[in-house]
Every structure is written in structure tokens, then in C-alpha cells.
Amino acid sequence: MGVEERRQQLIGVALDLFSRRSPDEVSIDEIASAAGISRPLVYHYFPGKLSLYEAALKRASEDLAGRFAEPHEGPLGTRLLRVMRRFFDFVDEHGPGFSALMRGGPAVGSSATNALIDSVRQAAYEQMLAHLGVTEASARLELVVRSWISLAESTALIWLDGRRVPRAELELQLVHDFAALAAVSAAHDEDMALLLRTMVKDEPADGPFAELVGRLLSLAP
């Protein structure tokens, strides 16, 4: 194998191991063994576990950021639901590694790791603004979108801890949460109210947003 090919293979093997168990528990020996090469050869390509971890995390970050990309077609609620499904696919595939990273993994506090996490959040934020058809977000819209992204992260982390709620329910719930947080903000601010009206005006009667309204109305005494 060429150098770059070998590096990519090692990153793939490491990402797989870091995803299935807490990265703290994965040794270079194990990575070497899974890749079918010697431990010294691993060190030839990566100076240490941290650099291999960061390379694996970089690949995972690009994968995750890509999952927020979604064609700007059809109603917003349905698009967001597809994004949430792909997000939970990722969380499901990389469970232990995702938890360890977000709760304080081996490289937390390293500027490279923090920059990767921030880049995924920023990509998600920009995709959301694009779906909303907004180029310059107001302070309140930024708050709604960024805090909803953080809500999606914490919901995924809590879900991973025991998986006691079906993930399909949480995917839909997060779409509903976005509508609810936007509605609360709209209740406080005229510009957000205008945006909310634009958001819901093309929603079909069988879309997730309409479903939420129907469910909420059925709760009323």
C-alpha cells in the first residue's frame, strides 16, 4: 500500500474501534492488530494515539457535517426529519465514541478536537439557515438555531445512555422541538413571528409540523 492509502486504512480501522468502545479503552496495539500491521508501523504513520484519534475524528466530523446537507425541496418539516434520521444513524453507528467525545474524551480541550466539534456545529447551523432561506440571521434566530443544535446533541447523548426511548420517536420529536422553540421565540419577537409564518405556510396537512399542531390541540382539555 502507498503511504496515503495506508493512512486512510488506519484511520478507517481506528474510527471503527473508537466508535464501538470509549476511545480511552482502545490501544495502539489493538489498532495495529485490526489493521494487520505491526505496532511500530502504526507509529510510522501516526506519531501517537492522539494524532490517530484526531484524524479519525476529522473523518467522522466531515461525515456528520455532510448529513445536515439536504436538498432545498419540499416542506421544511419533512426535510428536517430526514436530517434528524441521518443524524441518529450517525449517533447509532458511533455511539460510544460520540458519548466519550461529547462528555470529555481523550482529546477534549485539545484545540484540534474543539475546532472539529465547532466545525460540525457551524455546518449544521449554516445548513439550517439555508433551509430557512435566511442569509443574515438575527440574534434571536441564531439563538433558536444554535440552541436547537445543542438540544439535538444532548438528546442524542441521553438516548445513547440506555436507549430507553425509540429513536424514531426522538427524531420526530426533535423536529417538533425546533418548531416549538421557534414558536416560543416568535411569541417574543415580531421578526421571528414573520419567519415562523413563512416556515409553516408550505407545510402539508400530513407533515410533521401539522402533526405537532394536531397533537397539541388534542391535548387541550
Next chain:
Amino acid sequence: MGVEERRQQLIGVALDLFSRRSPDEVSIDEIASAAGISRPLVYHYFPGKLSLYEAALKRASEDLAGRFAEPHEGPLGTRLLRVMRRFFDFVDEHGPGFSALMRGGPAVGSSATNALIDSVRQAAYEQMLAHLGVTEASARLELVVRSWISLAESTALIWLDGRRVPRAELELQLVHDFAALAAVSAAHDEDMALLLRTMVKDEPADGPFAELVGRLLSLAP
């Protein structure tokens, strides 16, 4: 001064400095100077900046956890609004230190720091359950409460970054967000719907929950 008295004084001085600027930028020299003692004497009481940082963080954590305590009297919405005010008071007082810590401060990843952050989240979680009159939370209720706590954290962090939205608005908005997240969960689950009915049944017409419903209804076309 006695040993314990001097330690407490140093913790107070350090907490004040760590709160006003990013802890990375605060030196032991500066702490010594603010406390009016020599640098070697600081090291006599604390082996290094990290141990002083952790002691300061412990005091701040206890302070913050205490702010979620609130008498179980009167309507829930009004209680939560008082809690959110005290939470934003804390965030306001400790702004740069709070941001640095939550975004990856000098001691992030240290198990002592993570344990302190978790202890505050756990105290907030338990106080919320107590306010809801619940001793054993269902998986869905746990998700709503814990993810709302995370939403409060991220809202505070985003607010600190420029303070572009009046904090009083965000305090009320977070109370409304709790109601909204609980309502979304109630729209998915019968037990949550029962709990939501209990939550709102004693709410007065001029309380924050009723205000939200009024504002949302006024948004409808």
C-alpha cells in the same frame, strides 16, 4: 490568618479573577497580588493553578447548584422564572469563566472538573423533578428535563457571546421553552400528557405558562 481562612480568601480572590477573564489568562502572580500575599505563599496553600482553579470551581458549583433550590410554593411557571433569574445572575457574574469552562477551559477533561459540572446538572435535574412532584422519572421525562437543562446552558453561552438579546427575555423564554419541550413530549406520550395537565392546572391566568399560550394563540393567522 489561619490556614483555612487564608485558603478561603485565596479561593474567593481566584474565583473573582477566573470569573472576570478567561482562566487561561489569569496567572498565579496576579492572584497573589490581588490577595496581597507573595507568590510562594500561594503555592504553600495550593500546589498549582489547577488545584486553585478546581477549588474556585467547586465553590462556584455549590453556589450555582443552590440557585436551583426554590420553595415548592405557588405556580410552577413563576418558580421556574425565579430560578432562571438566579441562573442568569450567576452567568452574568461569572461570564468569562463560565464560557471558558463550558467551551473547554484549562481543566476540562480533568475528572474533578467534569464531576463538578455533572454535580450541578444533577442538582438542577433533581430540583426540577421535585418541583414537578415526581420521585421516579420516566425515560421521557428525564429526557425533557435533562435536555432542557442543556438548553439553558447553551442559551446562556450564546447570550454571553455579545449579549445581543436582553437577558430578561431569555429568562422568560427558557421557562416557555420548558413548557414547549414538555408539550412536545406530551404530544408523543400519554404519561407526559398527564404530567403536563398537572403542571398547568394550577397556573394563574397571569403566570408565564398562560402568557405563552396567549402569545402563541395571537400568532395564529
